[in-house]
Amino acid sequence: MRVSVQSDDFDLAAELRGFGRATNTGATVTFTGLVRDDTGQLDHxxxxHYPGMCETAIAKIAEDACARWSLTDCLVIxxxxxxKVxxxxxxxxxxxxxxxxxFEAAEFLMDYLKSRAPFWKKEVSKDGKSTDWVRAKNSDEDALKRW
Amino acid sequence: MITVVYFAWVRERIGVPREEIDTKAATVMDLVSELTARDPRYALAFSDLDSLRVALDQELSYFDAPLAGVGEVAFFPPMTGG
Structure with a gap:
């Protein structure tokens, strides 16, 4: 299991080299989240993030996933x-x-990271005039109930 | 003394990312009341507690939680990770 909170970009292929290579691994799933622009106005x-709490909170979520689905490996960056978009x-x-x-463990990780990992996103428009904090959705919190 | 840290729009409304507060507040709610009485910036930031979360020593907690033995209190909006 590995958790990294970083400003640098990551190379998906490099990160997956050697991932989950235990002989009892039969399946790996990866998910990547990207900066999306719905309006054509988003610059970045x-x-x-909350340094310290981020790492601890994510490690706890990842440990829970590892235990619940008997994962052979788990990585969160x-x-x-x-x-930028x-x-x-x-x-x-x-x-x-x-x-x-x-698959289930990956969805569980995503659901929990969304509402329980201390990150906050602010959208900055191309003209620099509009800066909006992304609001958490009720559906994000509801998503946790299925677990 | 207790360290209080703020994130996202809470930080923007209060105007500082962290500060040391000399307080005898028994609970998080007491601390919120103390700060709210201190300056309108806090009153603005704490005007809707339903839209706020609190962490004590970097663990999510509650507004009625006691502050005894706590070194760091954090206030922030609901998280938007992922």
């Missing part, structure tokens, strides 16, 4: 700082004995 996102924000990778475990 500023991602603020989450970036902070100013990220199209840039990678974060990734999770899970490795399990079967695909169901790997």
């Amino acid at each position: 996102m500023e991602i603020e 989450h970036r902070y700082g100013a990220l 199209g840039e990678q924000i974060m990734m999770v990778a899970t490795a399990g004995r079967h695909r169901v475990e790997a």
Whole structure:
């Protein structure tokens, strides 16, 4: 299991080299989150984080996932700082004995990272005039109930 | 003395990312009341507690939680990770 909170970009292929290579791994799942522009007006996102709490909170979520789905490996990378449209924000990778475990654990990680990892996103428009904090959705909190 | 840290729009409304507060507040709620009485910036930041979260020593907590033994209190909006 590995958790990294970083400003630098990551190379998905490099991160996955050697990931989940235990002989009892039958499936790996990866998810990558990107900066999306719905309106054509977004310049970048500023991602603020709570140093220390981020690492602890994510490690706890990843440990829970590892235990619940008997994962053979688990990786979470989450970036902070100013990220342009199209840039990678974060990734999770899970490795399990079967695909169901790997898929479910990846969804669990994503649901919990969204509402329980201390990051905040601010959208900055191309003209620099509009800066809006992304609001958490009720559906994000509801998503946790299924677990 | 207790360290108080703020994130996102809470930080913007209060105007500083962290500060040391000399307080005898027994609970988080007491601290919020103390700060709110101190300056309108805090009153603005703490005007809707339903839209705020609190962490004590970097663990999510509650507004009625006691502050005894706590070194760092953090106030922030609901998180938007992922």
